[in-house]
Amino acid sequence: MTGDRRKLGKPILFLFLFFFFFFFFIPSSAEAQSQAINGQATRPVPAIFAFGDSTVDTGNNNYIATPVKSNFPPYGRDFFTHEPTGRFTNGELITDFLASYMGIKEELPPYLDWSLGEDELTTGVSFGSAGSGLDRLTAKMSGVIPVLNQLDYFRNYIDRLDLGIGIKRREDLIRRAVFFLSAGTNDFISYSTVPLRREVFSVEGYQGFLLDQVKEFMQVLSDLGANRIVISGLPPMGCLPVVITLQARDGIHERGCISSFNSIALDYNRKLQALIQEKSNSSGVQIFYVDPYQPLLNVILNPASYGFEKSSEGCCGTGLVEAAILCNAESLVCRDASKYIFWDSMHPTEKAYFIVFTNFKSVIDHILKSY
16 A cells, blocks of 8 residues: 555546445356355345445436446446446446345346336335435536435335335335445545535544434434345545546556545544444444445455456556546457456456455344344
């Protein structure tokens, strides 16, 4: 890692403020799903619902007017259909692995796909929107759906289910379902790039502001009947290839993680865990923390131990700045994404995602045993 301590306010590259990432490992989608199901506990939940950013968006941005999309090649190259889906990676996401591991279904569909039938709706969907954040301003600048606004879509989902399966059955489904939140990285990238929030908040103050949004998110879900909520911390943001490229003294030749970004992520994660503990103790709702930071950092610092050859650049293009529309059908792409931790300059490969997912299993097993 580099000891670069330059101010967070140094510009990054506005185009990328709406992206980010995190976790895992797998040779192919089909194999990963098989491994996940074979290792699952015996009492799966009826449904899983995901909220957040590109780490959980399985295609919702395909249906809204935003430039933050990935429904074109080479995205989805290693998905089991070998076609782009709107996932910001070469294959599957954490949400897919979770759904598979809990024995629910092989992939988690996007809620905004209005072709979904009752079977898909009643087993869970993703409300996530790539480029989103806990801060509504983050999402507004990218034309995507803020996390708290995703709850409005969930309310719409409840209305649809009430008409389809009845209120009593829907209430039981929500009570027994698992809810997953993954958001925050885009907010800090936006904070470092656009001065609006920096003029109001210090880094510590902004952390507190975002945690207030998490608190509201938990309260709303609780009020709507949720009983099991899983919240992910931040990944090592300073290890994003694009952050390294634009923040390091020599981003082409010095490819170490940016320590100031990682320190902010660690501090936020500690505060998030304290908030979760406090809320869980006072509300009666089961709320769990999962940590992507250390597992992903371990992979980045010891790539060869996990079968990787590239740890600080993505598979797509130069791997230094490309993401979304800059990673497209005309881009040069590596032959074997399993040798890369990152698919583009912001998002991990399917294999890297799966590695971190394996570190979530103990928490998921604990949840499943609570039924």
